[in-house]
Amino acid sequence: MTAVGTGRARPRDLGVQVAENVLFAVGLPVLAVGLWAVWSTRSTNRFLVGPRTLLDAFRQTWIGPAFADDVLPSVYRLLIGLFTSILLGVAAGVVIGRFRPLREILEPLLEFFRAIPPPVLIPVAMLLLGITDTMKVVVIVSGAIWPILLNTIEGVRATDSVMLETAYSFRISRWDRLWRLILPAASPRIMTGVRQALSVALILMVISEMFASSAGLGYRIAYFQRNYLIAEMWSGILLLGLIGVVLAVVFGVVERRVLRWYHGMKEVTRA
Amino acid sequence: MRKILLGAAGLLGFLVVWQLIPTLGLVDPHYLPYATDVFGRLAEEVRDLAFWRRVRLTMTSWAIGLTVATLAAVALGTVIGMVPFLRRATHTTVEFLRPVPSVALIPLAVLMFGLQMRAALVIIVYAAFWQVFVQVIYGVADVDTVARDTARSFGLTRAERLRYLVLPTALPYLMTGLRLGAAVALILAVTAEMVIGNPGLGRMIELSRSAGDAVGLYGLVVVTGMLGLLVNVVFRFVERRSLAWHQSVLADEATR
Numbered sequence: 001m002t003a004v005g006t007g008r009a010r011p012r013d014l015g016v017q018v019a020e021n022v023l024f025a026v027g028l029p030v031l032a033v034g035l036w037a038v039w040s041t042r043s044t045n046r047f048l049v050g051p052r053t054l055l056d057a058f059r060q061t062w063i064g065p066a067f068a069d070d071v072l073p074s075v076y077r078l079l080i081g082l083f084t085s086i087l088l089g090v091a092a093g094v095v096i097g098r099f100r101p102l103r104e105i106l107e108p109l110l111e112f113f114r115a116i117p118p119p120v121l122i123p124v125a126m127l128l129l130g131i132t133d134t135m136k137v138v139v140i141v142s143g144a145i146w147p148i149l150l151n152t153i154e155g156v157r158a159t160d161s162v163m164l165e166t167a168y169s170f171r172i173s174r175w176d177r178l179w180r181l182i183l184p185a186a187s188p189r190i191m192t193g194v195r196q197a198l199s200v201a202l203i204l205m206v207i208s209e210m211f212a213s214s215a216g217l218g219y220r221i222a223y224f225q226r227n228y229l230i231a232e233m234w235s236g237i238l239l240l241g242l243i244g245v246v247l248a249v250v251f252g253v254v255e256r257r258v259l260r261w262y263h264g265m266k267e268v269t270r271a
Numbered sequence: 272m273r274k275i276l277l278g279a280a281g282l283l284g285f286l287v288v289w290q291l292i293p294t295l296g297l298v299d300p301h302y303l304p305y306a307t308d309v310f311g312r313l314a315e316e317v318r319d320l321a322f323w324r325r326v327r328l329t330m331t332s333w334a335i336g337l338t339v340a341t342l343a344a345v346a347l348g349t350v351i352g353m354v355p356f357l358r359r360a361t362h363t364t365v366e367f368l369r370p371v372p373s374v375a376l377i378p379l380a381v382l383m384f385g386l387q388m389r390a391a392l393v394i395i396v397y398a399a400f401w402q403v404f405v406q407v408i409y410g411v412a413d414v415d416t417v418a419r420d421t422a423r424s425f426g427l428t429r430a431e432r433l434r435y436l437v438l439p440t441a442l443p444y445l446m447t448g449l450r451l452g453a454a455v456a457l458i459l460a461v462t463a464e465m466v467i468g469n470p471g472l473g474r475m476i477e478l479s480r481s482a483g484d485a486v487g488l489y490g491l492v493v494v495t496g497m498l499g500l501l502v503n504v505v506f507r508f509v510e511r512r513s514l515a516w517h518q519s520v521l522a523d524e525a526t527r
Contacts, residue, residue: 027360029363113496114499115503117462120476123488198370211465225381244371
């Protein structure tokens, strides 16, 4: 923006600036909810509910025992699946990324597995493992691991060769090389993979419960829909959305901490 | 050459292991059928018109969904990305709506449109839209400030600025978004068929499962994987071709 001739050139009151930021952040959401509230009072569409009804349904449906019965187990499986994927994906990615022959042997195979739409693995997992909690975690891992694995391989591969050779000549131990050079060098790519894995894992959590469960968030939402409990169904969608947002926010914080050096470096080279 | 040979060896090794697991009795063949059976069934299927009709149905909803999502995302993304006020005002809303898992909308789509392709399209469009939209916004906002000021002082019209300034800057981003969106749209196309039950490959997978037809089920999983691979390869090719003039591709070619 050109600063010349506008009020921006002068340092403004801090309070005004904060107020402006807040207004920008909440303006559109507040406006949207307001319109929605007005519109819902005159709409006759059975499948859409107003914000007040939705909030009531949300409170009645999810706050209380349902939280412990349906929400916590789902989120628990999601987190277990995610951490397993990160652990396995990064470990396998480092090994495959470091050994060129192994990488060349596995590359087409990995490309194929990544291309399989993860939800089709649910029927396969049901066949192999039955309808169990393990199966749901396995489904999450089998979908979420690929972006992490492939990004780790790429990141490990792209480790600066001069730094690697320096590390060799200084006889830095294998362990230190891994922790102090290879993993940090690959971490921006690993984080990219984890971000992609987050949304896949969330999708698989919901779908696996819609398919094969008698509890859990996905099951509940499908149940509400089949029984025409419209407001409750909407409240479930809202809750899933909130979980997605919370995951994204937590990941954003973690990413900024882990990659602080990287973002800092990028700023410096840009300036 | 060496790469192709090793890759083929890897694939072959995988198939051998797959064949050996039920042969050695590690897993019951009812649950993990022999690789030879699965590929034998696939060879039969590809001669069956019903199979191709299902592929066509799945790919049709994929194509429609991706097209609608891309058009909407490019139109909205360009407008919002070019106007700083809109970008600031929509930021929180976008960040809230984007992580909402598209499958959460399945029950809603079913209620509104019934067990039809239209219900599936809602899910596909929602999922693919964000992938493209976010990239377009980044792309449009990435226009070099010096280039933009230069264009202004040379008196380029709005249309000219779009054509010569914004489009070349945003194109690499758009292509990335398109590739990601295409992959996501396929995932959701198949998923919607599995859950909603509109006809296509996904429904066939669900039917094979409930009928206990493991051979058919594994065959279909392989087919969806091949489709996914095809989509990836095609979009990567398009990406390279349309960005042949771009630095990132040129630098890549130079180092070869």
